[in-house]
Amino acid sequence: MTRMHKENNLSKNQQIIFDLIDRSPEPLKAYTILYNVQKKGINAPPQVYRALDKLVEIGKIHKIESKNAFVACKNSDCEISKATAFSICESCEVVDEISDVKLSKYLSSFNHKKGMKFKRFNLEFFGLCKKCK
Amino acid sequence: MTRMHKENNLSKNQQIIFDLIDRSPEPLKAYTILYNVQKKGINAPPQVYRALDKLVEIGKIHKIESKNAFVACKNSDCEISKATAFSICESCEVVDEISDVKLSKYLSSFNHKKGMKFKRFNLEFFGLCKKCK
DNA sequence: TTACATAGTGTTATATTATAACAATTCTAA
DNA sequence: TTAGAATTGTTATAATATAACACTATGTAA
Incomplete structure (x- = not known):
């Protein structure tokens, strides 16, 4: 039924969470993300962490290690977050x-x-x- | 009573925890440290985290952010962990x-x-x- | 030497960050 | 169309870190 948003390679949850991070002026923490996407049907931490892991892996977001928070990649030519x-x-x-x-x-x-x-x-x-x- | 080990500026708990980290061949996590110093009378997480905070502040140890683990400073001339x-x-x-x-x-x-x-x-x-x- | 400020300690409880495990669904490619 | 891979949903729990409070030790300056 619900099609995945494969036009840009992101699944539904990944897209929801990426959009939130991308629109945020500041790094977002995992549980802040969770609270903000519960209205979209993402209910539990593993759903958030899985999407975050994938987004980090493909370089759409980065983790700020000293803050345990995530930002969208603004640097289109950074070699996949390496x-x-x-x-x-x-x-x-x-x-x-x-x-x-x-x-x-x-x-x-x-x-x-x-x-x-x-x-x-x-x-x-x-x-x-x-x-x- | 028990004198603080001020000859080297470390308090009792700080010294115990620094010694453990300094002797370790690998980065140590806070709860690993806790388990290893309970025999020395350090019983609870805040005691460990307070010592770690101070040791980081004075540059005796560093936190490896990507691992949430701590190593002793091996670089005597690094400007106090800056x-x-x-x-x-x-x-x-x-x-x-x-x-x-x-x-x-x-x-x-x-x-x-x-x-x-x-x-x-x-x-x-x-x-x-x-x-x- | 006293007394005061600062730093450190001990303790209980709790907050925050992250993952394990498992069942079900959806997507992709052959 | 069907098998493998990826994703989802869910409950429970592990791992990391701090709040708050009462108390003790230490350094220093009157």
Whole structure:
């Protein structure tokens, strides 16, 4: 019956949750998402976490690890969330995804002395944003 | 009564918990720490989390955000945990603190286009370590 | 030395974040 | 059209983290 929204590769729950995150001016936590989609028939944590996991996996959203919160990817050419960088204001908590080609290239080509080859990185900068400083 | 171990600025609980983390070859989670220090009279989560908070604050340990786990600082000249970088093996889960002066300088002087001034960053690289690849 | 502020401790309870497990449905590709 | 894969719905529970409060220890400045 209810068709999946395969035109953009997202299932029903994935689309509902992505839309919510994408429209949010700030990172959303899993349970905040849950409360906001209960009217759409998503009732339980696993439904939310499953959609989040998938959205992270395909690079539509990113997890801000220091906040346990999720933002939509604003960086269409980030290689499927393999190289993420964020700025986080410690006062107003605003989060921005950083799209800096030089930074991204520098880190993507960084090689560990101990012989480890990196596939992915996540960088979080903290400070005060323009407004707050 | 029991003197605090002020010779090195750590209180009793802080010292017990730091020693455990420092001796561990891998990042430790808060409840793993709790189970391991109960014989020393630390009984409840808040005691562990308070010590962890303080140890992070003074730079003796770092939190690996993607794992909710803690490691001792191996990098005596990292400016009190203001600039941290780690390599994490996705297979064996080994974590190493990266001490790379060039990397550290590059990131510490990185300036956001949007006018934010950074005070601190945390970088986590993921991949396969020498053994696992 | 006292007394006061600050930091640390111990404790119970609870909040927050995340997953296990299982049955059913929907989608996709052959 | 049918089998495998992905998704959904659901209940229960695990794992991570903090609130709140009473108390003790410590450092320091009068």
